[in-house]
Amino acid sequence: MTIDVREAELPAEREILLDTLVRNRDHGDMALRRQRFQWSHSTNPYGTPRAWLAVDRASGRVIGATTAFPRQVLVHGRATLGWNGGDTSIDREFRTLGPAVKLRRAVKQCVDRGEMAFLYSFPVDRMRAVLEQIGHVVIGELARHGIVVRIDRFLGRATGRPKLARCLAGMTNPFLSMWPGNWRRGGEFEVVVENRRRFDRQYDDLFERVAARHPVITVRDARFLNWRFADNPLHAGALTFSLNGGGRLCGYAIVDVNEDRARVIDFLVDGSAETQYALWSRVTGWLRRRGVCTLTMHATEREPAMRILRSFGPAFRDGTNASITVHTRGEGPCGALLDEQNWFMTQADRDV
Numbered sequence: 001m002t003i004d005v006r007e008a009e010l011p012a013e014r015e016i017l018l019d020t021l022v023r024n025r026d027h028g029d030m031a032l033r034r035q036r037f038q039w040s041h042s043t044n045p046y047g048t049p050r051a052w053l054a055v056d057r058a059s060g061r062v063i064g065a066t067t068a069f070p071r072q073v074l075v076h077g078r079a080t081l082g083w084n085g086g087d088t089s090i091d092r093e094f095r096t097l098g099p100a101v102k103l104r105r106a107v108k109q110c111v112d113r114g115e116m117a118f119l120y121s122f123p124v125d126r127m128r129a130v131l132e133q134i135g136h137v138v139i140g141e142l143a144r145h146g147i148v149v150r151i152d153r154f155l156g157r158a159t160g161r162p163k164l165a166r167c168l169a170g171m172t173n174p175f176l177s178m179w180p181g182n183w184r185r186g187g188e189f190e191v192v193v194e195n196r197r198r199f200d201r202q203y204d205d206l207f208e209r210v211a212a213r214h215p216v217i218t219v220r221d222a223r224f225l226n227w228r229f230a231d232n233p234l235h236a237g238a239l240t241f242s243l244n245g246g247g248r249l250c251g252y253a254i255v256d257v258n259e260d261r262a263r264v265i266d267f268l269v270d271g272s273a274e275t276q277y278a279l280w281s282r283v284t285g286w287l288r289r290r291g292v293c294t295l296t297m298h299a300t301e302r303e304p305a306m307r308i309l310r311s312f313g314p315a316f317r318d319g320t321n322a323s324i325t326v327h328t329r330g331e332g333p334c335g336a337l338l339d340e341q342n343w344f345m346t347q348a349d350r351d352v
Contacts, residue, residue, distance in 0.1 A: 001056070003063070003094070005102045008051040014041065017051050020065040024089040035233040040351075045227050046070035046081060052106045054090065054099045064090035066103040068110075068119065069351055072219040074211050075333045079219070082328075083107070085121035086351025100130045108134055108327050118328035118337055122350045128323045136325040140340035142350070144320040145306050146296035147313035149176060149284050153260055153293040177288065181311030184277040189245040191282040197240045199225040202249040209270045215342035218349050220268055228348055229254055229266070238265065241286070243279045251279045254348075255287075255295075262287050264297040266348035267305065276308045284312045298347040300324075300340060322350070 008017055018037050022030055041049055047070040054064035068083035085107060090099050104127075111119050122142055123131055132138060148154070151172050155165040199222040207220045218224075229235050235256060243251040251269035255262050264283075269276050287295060295313075298320075299306040309315075324345070328334040336342045 001094075002058070003099045003102060004055045004057050005052055005106045006055065007106070008053050008065070010041075010048065010051060013051075013053070016053065016062055017041075017065050017067070020053075020062055020091075021087055021089045024091065032233060039231065039233055040069065041067075043227060043231060044070055045223050046072050050083075050107075050110075051087075052103055054094075054103050056094070063094045064088075064099045064103055066107060067351075068107050068116070071349075072224075073118075073337075074214075074217050074219060075336055076215055077212065078333055080117050080334065082118040082120065083111075083116050084349070084351050085119055088127060100127065101134060104130055105134045108136070111327055112329065114329070118326060118334050120324070120326045120337070122322035123325060124322050128325070131325045131327075136327045137338050138323050138325050139338060139343075140300050140324045142298045142300060142322045142324055142345065142347075143317060144296050144298050145309075145315065145317050146294050147284070147309055147315050148294055149288045149313050150260070150291065150293040151176065152291070173288075176313055179311060179313050181277060181308065181313075182281060182284070184274070184281065184311075187245065187274055187278060189243050189250065189275075189278040189282070191279070191286070192242045192244065193286060194240050194242070196230055196236065196238065197242075198230055203252070206249050206251070206268060206270055210268055214344040215336050217344040220266070220348075225266075235265070241279065241283050243269070243275070243282065245275075245278070250275050253279060253283050255283065257287070257292060260291055260293040262292045262295045264295065264347070266346045269305070273304075273308065276305060280305070280309050280312060284309075298322075298350075300343070300345060302341060303345075 022033060049067050049069045051065055051067040053062050056063050067087040068085055071082055071084045073080050073082055107119060110116055152169040155168050159165050203222045203225055211217050229238055239255050241253045242249060250271055253267040254265050256265055269279055326337045328337050
């Protein structure tokens with residue numbers, strides 16, 4: 001079995017790329033997946049993605065593919081264009097390390113030749129081994145952390161009796177609202193909650209103020225936020241919590257809510273720890289009043305917001321983790337990308 005890798009001719013071979021992706025995803029809404037593909041490949045504000053195809057030489061059939069999505073990152077304040085690697089798909093009968101190594105090596109070699117400044121990815125399972133084998137650096141882990149804000153779901157599972165569970169929850173939930181963070185409202189702030197809002201200049205201003213504090217941060221201006229969230233078919237139900245104080249926007253959190261589960265997919269806060277407490281107290285309070293039981297966030301262990309969020313309820317961490325890998329030639333300021341401590345990173349930085 002000989003596998004050749006070549007760059008896809010886009011947009012002419014877009015359907016081949018989509019078919020390879022869809023047939024290797026055996027779960028989820030396929031119509032929604034197709035909408036997401038159109039969004040991610042045709043509307044990226046930083047340019048057209050590039051893709052590579054793995055072809056079985058004997059049959060001429062495309063058996064795998066991978067994509068590199070442009071992302072703009074500030075490295076010590078300097079705008080730098082890089083790639084976010086994703087959408088690696090390989091047909092089941094060819095899922096040995098060989099095709100995956102060849103595909104991802106083709107992307108890496110573009111960085112080595114100077115065609116792009118860097119490449120970062122969030123591999124899971126065997127893909128981490130593939131990227132390490134070809135020379136990517138594992139700089140950390142984006143793990144899913146969470147807190148319990150209501151206990152209804154857990155009592156329902158434990159008792160198997162809905163009426164009893166509701167009664168017990170009514171007595172127990174008030175104790176969860178007494179977790180220390182719930183007593184720190186964080187001053188005179190107002191939060192506005194909106195579904196699928198359009199982001200405007202005030203979000204540009206917020207990003208400009210916050211970006212200076214982080215050696216490495218992907219651009220989160222209004223153009224990016226509108227593309228990543230308002231126009232994204234995967235986040236049609238996402239809620240934006242905008243925190244206002246002193247006549248300006250002080251922070252936001254973008255939260256997906258699915259029945260009694262909620263997850264933070266992006267946030268940005270300007271100011272002290274008190275401003276963080278102000279945002280998260282209002283987010284958790286709003287969710288608690290509407291029957292949400294758990295709030296999760298993908299974050300690194302060093303993320304200060306996660307430490308603050310744990311003060312609003314019993315904390316947990318599950319096994320839904322992704323490694324963070326980076327490849328760069330290491331020249332100039334891009335060397336800062338190789339240290340996890342330099343990054344501000346959320347779920348929004350992943351390929352989607």
